[in-house]
Amino acid sequence: MNTTTQSSVARPWFSLENHQPIAAWQSKTAVVVGGGLAGATVAYRLAQMGWKVTVLEMQGAVSQQASGNLAGAIHPLVTADWNLRSQFYAKGLESTLRWLQPWWKNGNIRGAQNGLMQLAMSATMVKRLQAGLEVMPENFAIWQTPQQASEQMGTLTKYGGLYFPQGGWVQPKSVVENCLSHDYIDVKLHQTVEDVQLLNMGANPKNDQAWRVLTATSHYDASVVVVATGALDARLNAKLQLPVRPVKGQVSHFGKSEINSALKTTVTHEGYSVCGDFGQASQVVAISGATFEAPNMTNHLSFASQQHNKTLATKALPNWLQSGDSECLAGNVGFRPTTPDHLPIFGEVPDWGWMAASYLQKNPSHAEHFYPKQRYQQGLYVSNGHGARGLMSAFLAADDIVNSLTGGASLLPETLRHAVHPARFAIRQWRKGLPQKNHHDQ
Numbered sequence: 001m002n003t004t005t006q007s008s009v010a011r012p013w014f015s016l017e018n019h020q021p022i023a024a025w026q027s028k029t030a031v032v033v034g035g036g037l038a039g040a041t042v043a044y045r046l047a048q049m050g051w052k053v054t055v056l057e058m059q060g061a062v063s064q065q066a067s068g069n070l071a072g073a074i075h076p077l078v079t080a081d082w083n084l085r086s087q088f089y090a091k092g093l094e095s096t097l098r099w100l101q102p103w104w105k106n107g108n109i110r111g112a113q114n115g116l117m118q119l120a121m122s123a124t125m126v127k128r129l130q131a132g133l134e135v136m137p138e139n140f141a142i143w144q145t146p147q148q149a150s151e152q153m154g155t156l157t158k159y160g161g162l163y164f165p166q167g168g169w170v171q172p173k174s175v176v177e178n179c180l181s182h183d184y185i186d187v188k189l190h191q192t193v194e195d196v197q198l199l200n201m202g203a204n205p206k207n208d209q210a211w212r213v214l215t216a217t218s219h220y221d222a223s224v225v226v227v228a229t230g231a232l233d234a235r236l237n238a239k240l241q242l243p244v245r246p247v248k249g250q251v252s253h254f255g256k257s258e259i260n261s262a263l264k265t266t267v268t269h270e271g272y273s274v275c276g277d278f279g280q281a282s283q284v285v286a287i288s289g290a291t292f293e294a295p296n297m298t299n300h301l302s303f304a305s306q307q308h309n310k311t312l313a314t315k316a317l318p319n320w321l322q323s324g325d326s327e328c329l330a331g332n333v334g335f336r337p338t339t340p341d342h343l344p345i346f347g348e349v350p351d352w353g354w355m356a357a358s359y360l361q362k363n364p365s366h367a368e369h370f371y372p373k374q375r376y377q378q379g380l381y382v383s384n385g386h387g388a389r390g391l392m393s394a395f396l397a398a399d400d401i402v403n404s405l406t407g408g409a410s411l412l413p414e415t416l417r418h419a420v421h422p423a424r425f426a427i428r429q430w431r432k433g434l435p436q437k438n439h440h441d442q
């Protein structure tokens with residue numbers, strides 16, 4: 001008799017039953033492609049477990065792309081119905097805080113857990129935040145009136161909002177550098193990865209699963225490869241079937257003479273504003289951002305974007321910035337690696353050939369138990385699509401990937417694990433009877 005229960009065959013395309021962790025005899029070596037937040041956090045977790053990790057970065061320094069901002073805000077995503085995305089980012093925030101709290105305390109990174117004030121800038125937002133407050137975990141947030149919010153932030157606002165005592169800001173680059181300073185991590189710069197290939201090492205079946213990462217000038221072999229290339233390598237992302245689209249953002253920087261007072265908390269409004277110590281060589285004492293400018297792919301600063309950032313900040317915090325047009329254009333441009341469903345993509349990469357034959361070329365309308373369980377490319381992982389909220393997802397992704405490859409259970413409940421699964425976009429198209437998308441066109 002077939003004893004398979006209905007629940008054990010639900011979503012066979014996301015099943016981990018055929019996933020094989022790295023075996024004890026395999027070398028504890030990994031190549032991580034990409035020296036941003038996603039790559040550096042995985043590299044660090046592996047190094048902490050005694051793995052030798054090589055990080056390959058195409059640019060002349062790490063953390064130059066989306067992870068290159070002076071500061072990013074750390075806060076949960078509040079929705080009225082506490083939906084899948086809110087649940088995911090609440091879980092992500094837990095991981096983020098577990099990583100950052102000791103580093104903030106010891107001064108290993110730049111940033112502060114100075115609380116985050118999320119201002120409700122419209123009647124809809126008031127409703128959403130207040131409904132969210134009802135369903136979010138206890139002690140997560142406090143509702144504040146405009147007067148309380150003004151006192152909390154140290155500057156006037158006419159908006160109320162939610163205050164998250166655990167929120168704050170961090171400088172992504174300082175996290176990346178802290179992670180990559182681990183003795184077991186070797187960073188190779190100017191290494192543009194062109195391909196990742198499975199090596200068949202022949203006679204000894206125990207050697208069969210090893211990966212070769214090819215750059216223009218060299219190659220690197222390892223048991224595990226984690227590809228964390230962010231938004232801009234369309235070719236490699238398409239090869240891994242990742243529908244990642246770059247969304248340009250400009251953050252504005254302000255010096256002491258451009259603000260009236262330092263904010264006491266991190267603030268989100270229709271953008272976000274942070275005051276702090278961003279680096280000794282830097283004259284910048286405040287930042288505010290960020291624009292969303294897709295499909296603009298130019299990587300230079302613009303006065304129009306700076307004006308946009310100032311307008312958003314001034315609408316929320318009318319007394320914070322000095323008035324008047326500044327001659328000075330200062331800030332940073334980066335490209336967020338976004339996905340169609342605004343959730344990241346992480347985990348072991350499915351065996352795409354097997355998947356095409358077993359699902360995508362089959363009739364999509366059978367009951368789920370009709371289909372076999374997903375197969376994976378053992379030891380090949382991705383961490384990408386961290387979008388506009390990478391500070392609340394990259395740490396969780398790193399924890400979960402390292403757990404997976406060392407044989408631990410996923411840190412995510414099934415619904416959330418499915419929601420970030422690398423196969424989800426292809427599966428959704430197929431189950432709806434739609435043609436597969438060409439990810440170069442995303």
Ligand SMILES: Cc1cc2nc3c(=O)[nH]c(=O)nc-3n(C[C@H](O)[C@H](O)[C@H](O)COP(=O)(O)OP(=O)(O)OC[C@H]3O[C@@H](n4cnc5c(N)ncnc54)[C@H](O)[C@@H]3O)c2cc1C
Pocket residue numbers: 033034035036037038039056057058059062063064065066067068069071072073074172191192193194228229230231232233236248249250251272289290291333334335336337383384385386387388389390391392394
């Ligand atoms: C303007 C802006 C504001 C933001 N604000 C916030 C915020 O307030 N809060 C928040 O949580 N998040 C924020 N984010 C999002 C967050 O910064 C990103 O989600 C995160 O930095 C993504 O990290 P990543 O490592 O995936 O990508 P990246 O930092 O882009 O890293 C990818 C790296 O891979 C390298 N690479 C690419 N292709 C190759 C290749 N073929 N070979 C070798 N190396 C390669 C790149 O050079 C790059 O260094 C913001 C992003 C932007 C742009």
